[in-house]
Amino acid sequence: MALPGLAISTDQGQLTGQGLEGFYRAGRRVLSRCQVRVAGREPVAVQAWTTAADRARFVGTLHASPGSGPDPDVVVERTRHADGTERITLRSAAPRPLRLPVEVALGTDLADLGAIASGRAGPELAASVHDSGLRWSCAAGSASVTANPPPADALASAGLLRWEFDLPPGGTASLELRVRPDGAGPVRAAGRASTSPLAPARATGDHPGVQPLLSTSIDDLQALLLRDPAHPTDTHLAAGVPWRCGLAPAEALVAARMALPLGTRLAAATLRTLARTQLRGPAAQSGMIPGPRRDAGPHLPPGCTGTEATLLFPVLLAEAHRWGLPQEEAEELLPTAELCLSWLRTAVGEGTYLCDPQPGGPLRCETQAHAHRAAVLGADLLDAFGRPGGAGLRQWARELRTAFRADFWVEDRGGGRPAAARAPDGRLVPQLAATTVHLLDTGLVGGGEQAPGLLDRVQTEQLARLLGSPAMDSGWGLRGLGAKEAGYNPFGHRTGSVRVHETAVAVAGLAAAGYEREAGSLLRGLLAAADSFGHRLPEMYAGEQRTDGSAPLPHPAACRPSATAAAAGVLLLTALAGIRPDAPAGTVTLRPVRSAPLGEIGLTGLRVAGAPFSVRVSRLGLAMVEEAADGLQLGA
Numbered sequence: 001m002a003l004p005g006l007a008i009s010t011d012q013g014q015l016t017g018q019g020l021e022g023f024y025r026a027g028r029r030v031l032s033r034c035q036v037r038v039a040g041r042e043p044v045a046v047q048a049w050t051t052a053a054d055r056a057r058f059v060g061t062l063h064a065s066p067g068s069g070p071d072p073d074v075v076v077e078r079t080r081h082a083d084g085t086e087r088i089t090l091r092s093a094a095p096r097p098l099r100l101p102v103e104v105a106l107g108t109d110l111a112d113l114g115a116i117a118s119g120r121a122g123p124e125l126a127a128s129v130h131d132s133g134l135r136w137s138c139a140a141g142s143a144s145v146t147a148n149p150p151p152a153d154a155l156a157s158a159g160l161l162r163w164e165f166d167l168p169p170g171g172t173a174s175l176e177l178r179v180r181p182d183g184a185g186p187v188r189a190a191g192r193a194s195t196s197p198l199a200p201a202r203a204t205g206d207h208p209g210v211q212p213l214l215s216t217s218i219d220d221l222q223a224l225l226l227r228d229p230a231h232p233t234d235t236h237l238a239a240g241v242p243w244r245c246g247l248a249p250a251e252a253l254v255a256a257r258m259a260l261p262l263g264t265r266l267a268a269a270t271l272r273t274l275a276r277t278q279l280r281g282p283a284a285q286s287g288m289i290p291g292p293r294r295d296a297g298p299h300l301p302p303g304c305t306g307t308e309a310t311l312l313f314p315v316l317l318a319e320a321h322r323w324g325l326p327q328e329e330a331e332e333l334l335p336t337a338e339l340c341l342s343w344l345r346t347a348v349g350e351g352t353y354l355c356d357p358q359p360g361g362p363l364r365c366e367t368q369a370h371a372h373r374a375a376v377l378g379a380d381l382l383d384a385f386g387r388p389g390g391a392g393l394r395q396w397a398r399e400l401r402t403a404f405r406a407d408f409w410v411e412d413r414g415g416g417r418p419a420a421a422r423a424p425d426g427r428l429v430p431q432l433a434a435t436t437v438h439l440l441d442t443g444l445v446g447g448g449e450q451a452p453g454l455l456d457r458v459q460t461e462q463l464a465r466l467l468g469s470p471a472m473d474s475g476w477g478l479r480g481l482g483a484k485e486a487g488y489n490p491f492g493h494r495t496g497s498v499r500v501h502e503t504a505v506a507v508a509g510l511a512a513a514g515y516e517r518e519a520g521s522l523l524r525g526l527l528a529a530a531d532s533f534g535h536r537l538p539e540m541y542a543g544e545q546r547t548d549g550s551a552p553l554p555h556p557a558a559c560r561p562s563a564t565a566a567a568a569g570v571l572l573l574t575a576l577a578g579i580r581p582d583a584p585a586g587t588v589t590l591r592p593v594r595s596a597p598l599g600e601i602g603l604t605g606l607r608v609a610g611a612p613f614s615v616r617v618s619r620l621g622l623a624m625v626e627e628a629a630d631g632l633q634l635g636a
Contacts, residue, residue: 017107278336308370318337405456
């Protein structure tokens with residue numbers, strides 16, 4: 001993918017029109033079938049691999065010479081690009097010249113991705129000969145395929161283009177197909193521009209998985225970038241491919257926050273894009289950033305991603321400011337953050353907790369964590385810019401901490417646990433869920449210090465023990481629900497599957513709190529899963545227990561790649577170095593994971609204070625800055 005372009009196929013290389021196969025542009029399938037035959041036969045597929053996020057290569061072979069024995073003598077190589085281009089190359093190994101007829105069968109339904117996924121796509125459309133290829137049209141639009149060199153023959157009724165190539169011994173011949181919606185030019189992928197907002201960071205180290213994980217994560221993030229049509233200089237991340245190729249506010253903010261070590265430009269553009277969607281006026285929802293409902297599993301009603309996005313906005317702005325967001329850009333976005341914080345205080349009212357969804361919903365554990373972090377970091381942000389309101393936010397955060405530690409703790413013989421939620425009638429929802437990891441994600445304030453959390457020291461230690469237990473740690477990452485809880489389902493997207501984002505938050509939070517054994521176990525499990533998925537982690541996968549020789553089971557509804565999963569790769573590796581910047585103060589503090597769970601690791605090409613930043617953590621857990629902005633001092 002290189003959004004808005006996308007191509008889906010099996011490892012056989014042929015696009016047969018079955019299922020989701022095809023080339024897509026902005027969510028519409030512009031070509032569903034592209035089947036190649038050489039000398040009247042389909043090549044035998046021998047290998048397929050993704051060479052980058054936006055292209056794949058397929059290799060097949062065939063026998064073209066009579067009496068040549070068992071060995072194939074023609075290699076057919078197809079290079080497919082997400083921008084709607086496919087190059088087909090024939091390579092001859094025959095000892096004599098070959099004349100090879102080539103046919104490409106094309107077709108499309110011009111169907112919407114949602115209709116295709118739900119089985120409502122219509123039949124293939126009739127084609128007409130157009131220019132040097134074929135064209136299709138319907139009420140939804142039109143598309144065409146052009147070929148270079150032009151075909152020797154085009155048969156519209158069968159959707160066929162034909163060529164005849166003469167290959168000398170060892171010779172090659174190529175043709176290129178380009179599919180476009182009528183009137184559209186080549187795909188202009190935001191992440192492939194020379195001005196990509198993401199720094200090209202690299203990782204090295206003892207563990208063989210760190211370099212490909214970071215490289216693939218950045219490549220996928222670049223391919224998921226979209227431009228705001230009304231403000232093309234602003235980019236944001238799509239939620240994931242293939243199901244969610246548009247803007248999802250909460251996921252875009254989460255991913256931009258985890259990607260802050262790659263620079264603040266993506267964060268700034270995402271914040272500007274979402275600031276334009278903020279609700280204004282006298283209504284109770286004034287200041288909120290709207291977002292859709294999200295299913296929360298069988299134990300809770302759907303939650304509101306708008307609540308999460310509204311609370312994330314000031315958090316991302318505050319942390320981007322610490323990472324080096326220019327003062328003038330932060331000041332431009334500050335009024336939107338202030339409205340988000342005003343919405344929070346209004347939604348809480350005279351009470352202590354924030355309901356979700358508003359009004360009258362349950363009190364969710366993770367919502368209180370998001371609200372507390374927004375208040376603490378928001379107060380720090382307001383103070384930094386000399387704005388009023390910080391003292392009130394801190395006072396409310398202190399009251400929330402005191403109440404939460406008593407009201408959300410479920411006592412049991414094992415030492416207790418934080419409740420997943422509190423029902424409107426006061427009843428606790430006691431299931432042990434991965435959403436509790438957000439209690440460990442407190443954020444950074446001035447001086448690179450961790451902000452206070454909702455749990456006290458004893459409760460934090462108990463939560464760390466629970467997250468590291470076999471009930472939660474599947475060996476591939478953190479389960480969404482404990483394996484012993486009622487309703488556990490290893491494929492449940494909120495009731496047992498491993499969600500990569502939550503596992504990464506757990507690793508970073510546990511490491512920052514000093515629980516390195518539990519953090520290291522989850523980290524190694526996630527890296528093992530990444531290796532099984534070719535280092536392109538999906539949004540989620542089954543929470544089946546890891547055993548010798550096993551592999552994580554893919555989830556059929558997961559996006560892969562996913563913005564939060566790709567950005568999680570950045571968070572996982574940078575958390576090992578414990579980078580805590582305070583660019584306004586001209587300092588950066590390092591709190592590396594002393595146990596060095598992956599051995600030595602080096603990170604180059606990160607961005608702190610607008611300049612390249614490189615750090616290395618030794619096998620002894622000692623960190624050393626190798627490159628930094630002029631004047632940036634290492635904090636204590």
